[in-house]
Amino acid sequence: MNYLQARRQGGTFVLRMEDTDQGRSTPESVQAILDGLSWLGIDWDEGPGKEGPYAPYFQMQRLDTYRQHADQLIAEGKAYRCYCTKEDLDAQRQAAEKAGGAFKYPGTCRERTEPPAGRSASEAVIRFKMPAGDGSVSFTDKALGTITKTHSDLDDWVMMRADGIPVYNFGCVIDDHLMDITLVARGQEHVNSTFPQLMLYQALGWTPPDFAHLPLILGPDREKLSKRKHPEADVMVHKRNGIMPEALLNFVIRLGWSHGNDEVISREQMLEWFDFSDVGTTSGVWNPEKLLWLNQQWMKQLPVETVVERLLPFLEAKGVQAKGDPRLDTLVRTLRERSNTLEDIATTAANVYFRSGITLDEKAAAKHLSGESLNLLRKVRETLAALPGWSVEALDGVVKQVSEAASVGMGKVAQPIRVALTGNTTSPGIGETLVLVGREEALRRIDAALTRA
Template sequence: GLDWDEGPYYQMQRMDRYREVVQQLLDEGKAYYCYASKEELDALREAQRARGEKPRYDGRWRPENAKGRTPPAGVKPVVRFKNPLDGEVTFNDLVKGPITFRNSELDDLVIARADGTPTYNFCVVVDDWDMKITHVIRGDDHVNNTPRQINILRALGAEPPQYAHVPMILGADGERLSKRHGAVSVMQYAEEGYLPEALLNYLARLGWSHGDDEIFSMRQFVEWFDLEHISRSAAQFNPEKLLWLNQQYIKTADPERLARDVAPRLKDMGIAPEQGPALDAAVKMFQERAATLRELAEQVSIVYRAAQPGEEALKQHVTEDIKPALREVLQAFEAVGDWNEEAVSQAFNGVLKAHGLKMPKLAIPLRVIVYGTPQTPSLFPLLALSGKARVVAPLRAFLS
């Protein structure tokens, strides 16, 4: 997954620092107490909308507007930043290019609530200042926060970082990505069996490109990444593309690593893989067929648990005319001493030849009886891996 250099830091642990900076702004006359009630502000916005104006705070408690006014008794004030009234804020967005806001369009941001809690948009400014952040890369829904944050930084005597606002991610329907589009958290992707490197690869490629490269390591991404190749248009989240990419990563992953990921999933299914064949060997046999770890665990499970073939599969594939050949396969398997791929192949092929059958005619019924499914990886390596007892028992039980 992603690596990091320091931290993590939690804003709740830095509240004293934020309050210290709020007080600094108050002491320097760059912030002020606002006693306007919620009802007052709601009425103000409603009146502005009725006049066709953009709703915004009107600065009624700015010091120059509140001279001679007595703060109402019993009202706990919020603290607002005293935004400049004139001039412009211009910054060169590293994705969108130059962006300018008139200060007259910006109202005075609340930087501390009535209970004294600093607001998020203020806290991030202090964090950027204290931690000497040079670049802020975030979604373009934060563009409108940027001029306010720049003004606060300048009021503190700090140099603003460079900003890059990347387009939002849309769902397959073209709407802004939300919970209704599927997975609601990164952890849900983990539960569904996506590898972290596949998810990171997909997210990196979403809205950014390096030529036609689709699959790349995090090391390559760090080497290649630049802001110049971020798309200015919104990217669409495609679950099918993510699933395909995850499958490519599973195909090439180290079987031992996949086995460690699959083992707890098997245990959740009531399977103890340590009591059967080596799990990494089983994983290696199935990994090219699975798109997720969840699928891989389901597929590998047939090696470790008794088959439960459905009636429809038995009716379709295990017909009366094939049962004599299956009985001979059982006898041939029971006679095998050293159970390995070559011995299993010879025993099975001997029955094929004796009955003049083609491979699928006998292999599919055997798969259904032993593994509960007509489709498996290459049959002889799978039978050899499963072990003689695991193969012979269901075959004997079905034919008895």
């Protein structure tokens, strides 16, 4: 939604890597983010690979900047070094929980000017000094409206760890201001983070950006979507599964925003219609069936040549070298009507249309390749072999001709052909199926079915 708003307003979309969690922020995880955004067509104006006036765009490359601002706040009496040990704080937290209350840092080091005996400033975290006395802080969220919190609900929060790495609430404020960010749209779990951030803006004399807190995306288990728990959270998993980027983008935006009853929404329509007033307030639950439905709609809407191009890697993964095959356009037009993903199309194509021979389903064969059905199939085979051309119209005409001659319904003729060609009782139309299998292979498969008699 940051992207949509930036594009709608003619603004600058900045991609910043908040990589201070070194355990989770690896070169591989960064590349996964870049790959996912690029695949979805979400292009950024400034950020990794597109250096702009506010570089660098990785927080771990901006540590000196954070240190300078932390030192400034300490010098102005708006922050201080805290030497409390983890053990002391854990004990205080447990005592508060045992008493049935919430732990708030009691300000032990708030007025300390020198480190305790045996300690040095390099061992201290840096805490923001909340203003003394009563008061409140509020902001008008573009999605949720006005939200207020009293100062008494906030404590002297940690701004910077002892190793010089900023915590989220500190680093993002410094970066957002220095990068001239005017809008921050993020998940609703960050609503409470906004209040200490606003206090920091106030302390530094800066004007905060606008905020919009968006509904969370929940996994199918109704827990917050997380890569550690949900494979759905990995964008590139969907690419590997044969989901179209247009479908995934459409699906995700609809989890938190709507435009009337519209379901299939293009990027152009998103850019035209998006407004924060239409953003919901309740979390959206990941619905795999809805994603598959949307994906099928997009496979049917996109130009055939686009689907063909995206299908080729899936065929190649199955050992099928189909680039340049004249049947591809027809195959896509035919199979996308009954497939949910590119993987589905590739599987059907590889198993039925790009191989020699077919494995028959025994139940289907017993029902449709015996008795009178075989006689009808023989007549079809004779008529097909005599055809001068191999078009859908001519092939469908054979089914009609044989059924009329035998005074039976066309289904009585079509099903034996379908089973002989595909091995089962479901396929596209007979004419299309014969075209896709090809003349020589189709006659071989029918001959193989006839030998079962």
